[in-house]
Amino acid sequence: MWRHIILPEAVPPMLPALANYLISMFKETPLLSAITVLELMNEAKIIANTDYRYLEPMTLVGVLFLCISLVAVVGVRLLEKRFPNLGH
Numbered sequence: 181m182w183r184h185i186i187l188p189e190a191v192p193p194m195l196p197a198l199a200n201y202l203i204s205m206f207k208e209t210p211l212l213s214a215i216t217v218l219e220l221m222n223e224a225k226i227i228a229n230t231d232y233r234y235l236e237p238m239t240l241v242g243v244l245f246l247c248i249s250l251v252a253v254v255g256v257r258l259l260e261k262r263f264p265n266l267g268h
Contacts, residue, residue: 192263199256203249220244 224237 195256195259195263199259203252203256217245 220241221238224241227237228234
């Protein structure tokens with residue numbers, strides 16, 4: 181009953197809010213406990229301190245988080261296309 185009746189009606193209206201929450205949660209706290217923002221930034225700082233080039237490692241960390249965020253946004257858009265009556 182849940183799978184065939186309740187969830188198909190309950191999930192589509194909640195999907196945009198849950199997707200926004202997921203993306204903001206990713207931006208505020210890293211999803212993986214093994215790879216945190218501080219660890220990535222510290223590693224980039226260590227690499228930058230070895231040869232005094234700060235732009236490249238810091239840019240790489242930013243691009244990494246941007247790519248992960250964009251993948252999440254694309255996933256949300258695919259879900260929204262699957263449920264075309266979102267927000268209506």
